[in-house]
Amino acid sequence: xxxxxxxxxxxxxxxxxxxxxxxxxxxxxxxxxxxxxxxxxxxxxxxxxxxxxxxxxxxxxxxxxxxxxxxxxxxxxxxxxxxxxxxxxxxxxxxxxxxxxxxxxxxxx
Amino acid sequence: xxxxxxxxxxxxxxxxxxxxxxxxxxxxxxxxxxxxxxxxxxxxxxxxxxxxxxxxxxxxxxxxxxxxxxxxxxxxxxxxxxxxxxxxxxxxxxxxxxxxxxxxxxxxxxxxxxxxxxxxxxxxxxxxxxxxxxxxxxxxxxxxxxxxxxxxxxxxxxxxxxxxxxxxxxxxxxxxxxxxxxxxxxxxxxxxxxxxxxxxxxxxxxxxxxxxxxxxxxxxxxxxxxxxxxxxxxxxxxxxxxxxxxxxxxxxxxxxxxxxxxxxxxxxxxxxxxxxxxxxxxxxxxxxxxxxxxxxxxxxxxxxxxxxxxxxxxxxxxxxxxxxxxxxxxxxxxxxxxxxxxxxxxxxxxxxxxxxxxxxxxxxxxxxxxxxxxxxxxxxxxxxxxxxxxxxxxxxxxxxxxxxxxxxxxxxxxxxxxxxxxxxxxxxxxxxxxxxxxxxxxxxxxxxxxxxxxxxxxxxxxxxxxxxxxxxxx
Numbered sequence: 038x039x040x041x042x043x044x045x046x047x048x049x050x051x052x053x054x055x056x057x058x059x060x061x062x063x064x065x066x067x068x069x070x071x072x073x074x075x076x077x078x079x080x081x082x083x084x085x086x087x088x089x090x091x092x093x094x095x096x097x098x099x100x101x102x103x104x105x106x107x108x109x110x111x112x113x114x115x116x117x118x119x120x121x122x123x124x125x126x127x128x129x130x131x132x133x134x135x136x137x138x139x140x141x142x143x144x145x146x
Numbered sequence: 147x148x149x150x151x152x153x154x155x156x157x158x159x160x161x162x163x164x165x166x167x168x169x170x171x172x173x174x175x176x177x178x179x180x181x182x183x184x185x186x187x188x189x190x191x192x193x194x195x196x197x198x199x200x201x202x203x204x205x206x207x208x209x210x211x212x213x214x215x216x217x218x219x220x221x222x223x224x225x226x227x228x229x230x231x232x233x234x235x236x237x238x239x240x241x242x243x244x245x246x247x248x249x250x251x252x253x254x255x256x257x258x259x260x261x262x263x264x265x266x267x268x269x270x271x272x273x274x275x276x277x278x279x280x281x282x283x284x285x286x287x288x289x290x291x292x293x294x295x296x297x298x299x300x301x302x303x304x305x306x307x308x309x310x311x312x313x314x315x316x317x318x319x320x321x322x323x324x325x326x327x328x329x330x331x332x333x334x335x336x337x338x339x340x341x342x343x344x345x346x347x348x349x350x351x352x353x354x355x356x357x358x359x360x361x362x363x364x365x366x367x368x369x370x371x372x373x374x375x376x377x378x379x380x381x382x383x384x385x386x387x388x389x390x391x392x393x394x395x396x397x398x399x400x401x402x403x404x405x406x407x408x409x410x411x412x413x414x415x416x417x418x419x420x421x422x423x424x425x426x427x428x429x430x431x432x433x434x435x436x437x438x439x440x441x442x443x444x445x446x447x448x449x450x451x452x453x454x455x456x457x458x459x460x461x462x463x464x465x466x467x468x469x470x471x472x473x474x475x476x477x478x479x480x481x482x483x484x485x486x487x488x489x490x491x492x493x494x495x496x497x498x499x500x501x502x503x504x505x506x507x508x509x510x511x512x513x514x515x516x517x518x519x520x521x522x523x524x525x526x527x528x529x530x531x532x533x534x535x536x537x538x539x540x541x542x543x544x545x546x547x548x549x550x551x552x553x554x555x556x557x558x559x560x561x562x563x564x565x566x567x568x569x570x571x572x573x574x575x576x577x578x579x580x581x582x583x584x585x586x587x588x589x590x591x592x593x594x595x596x597x598x599x600x601x602x603x604x605x606x607x608x609x610x611x612x613x614x615x616x617x618x619x620x
Binding site for chain 1: 158161165166168169170172173174175176178179181182183185186189192193196197199200203204206207210211213214215217218220221222223224225226227228229230232233234236238241244245247248249251252254255256258259261262263265266271273372373376379380382383384386387388390391392393394395396397398399400401402403404405406408409412496498501503504505506508509512513515517518519520521523
């Protein structure tokens with residue numbers, strides 16, 4: 038009984054999280070699609086937590102090796118995903134205020 | 147449930163909430179930075195708290211704990227250091243392959259978690275075993291497939307590898323992998339779970355299938371493919387979460403899975419192709435249509451084109467990936483600033499598939515300093531072309547090809563395009579007379595109101611900037 042209930046709860050989580058992802062992303066303008074993709078790439082890096090649990094409870098060499106590579110790859114996913122997303126988002130700027138732009142132009146010409 | 151389990155569980159909840167909040171904030175350029183920072187704190191929190199699990203390991207794992215902790219710290223530092231350094235230095239034009247590579251790492255980690263779940267006999271009933279197998283399969287496919295995508299985007303693998311009977315061969319590999327998955331699950335069932343060679347073969351098969359599936363896909367379709375593998379990794383992580391009873395992994399993985407699927411579908415739609423068409427047909431190989439459009443191409447010099455834009459009242463610029471290849475974004479923005487100083491209304495129009503991944507062109511323009519409020523999506527700007535003086539096309543071809551609207555025999559028929567042909571005057575900066583990615587002739591170049599400016603984008607734009615300097619800005 039408990040296991041079947043756990044399974045049903047898991048299904049609830051999957052379906053509701055799926056809808057959440059769909060709705061949150063459908064509002065993102067296409068201008069931000071690249072940072073969004075690397076951002077969601079960063080978020081699935083949470084798998085590093087799973088890999089850490091696996092490695093902590095490893096009891097033999099095979100588990101240790103696979104766990105080590107899992108954590109290594111997961112950490113790369115997290116760190117890389119975060120750094121590139123942050124770098125890209127920092128580049129998106131609005132137009133400067135009209136006064137500022139005309140000053141800039143005078144300076145240039 | 148012990149206190150540690152409560153704390154770990156709650157940290158996952160905090161992280162999930164911060165991820166959703168962060169993604170929501172990413173829906174606007176003004177709040178996007180705040181969004182990724184919030185998601186980042188969520189990740190820090192959940193990873194840090196995860197270390198509490200060392201006080202909660204099983205009796206048999208306790209003697210190995212010091213080694214395991216050392217390995218974990220080493221792996222975190224090594225992976226984080228390498229990827230952080232790569233991420234900080236990668237050029238914006240190389241972003242698609244970078245994202246593909248990071249995605250491969252996530253897929254590999256997910257596959258590793260599934261592999262250990264088999265190794266440890268975490269479970270011996272069909273359902274969790276099946277879910278583990280599915281997570282391993284998808285994770286492996288995402289891992290090897292993304293690496294192939296990375297190699298293709300990085301120019302290390304230039305030609306799509308195709309041979310006759312490839313689809314049948316791929317189907318065979320897939321069937322064999324599924325069979326091995328079934329055997330792996332069966333061998334681990336109660337009452338006598340055994341370690342057989344099946345699990346190892348299954349993982350090898352899944353990795354091979356990821357490679358087989360990706361090698362025939364052409365470079366132009368890679369944006370759709372990376373997007374799809376991003377969704378795959380998300381799904382694999384979600385399934386791992388179920389196997390490990392970790393709801394944070396389930397939520398985060400599933401959100402990425404559905405978001406990635408949505409993005410993939412949007413991309414495929416913008417290319418007017420179904421997902422199965424991208425994955426299972428060899429685009430470009432079939433388009434043998436020889437009939438070229440009638441008429442002559444006119445060409446003008448960069449100075450004439452620049453002068454005419456200087457005295458126009460509105461200009462829409464359509465940049466394509468060719469602009470980035472020529473490294474001419476900075477020059478272009480310099481030219482645009484001169485036009486704006488002369489009172490010209492300048493806008494950028496971006497086709498959804500411009501660049502090598504969704505939204506890539508926007509990032510490249512943002513890097514050059516172009517403010518995002520000058521950049522318009524296709525739907526927002528397509529009606530404005532008819533009332534625009536000049537459309538300037540740089541390094542784009544198929545996305546402005548009017549035969550997508552009119553010519554039913556064209557391979558790109560039905561693809562949504564930017565209506566550049568409706569502008570009063572069209573200038574096309576182009577290296578030579580070749581065709582676009584799809585190998586299709588572009589009748590736009592033969593229209594009466596179109597003039598070609600031949601040359602490298604960087605050189606042409608430099609000349610245009612010089613011309614305008616000569617004219618004075620006011």
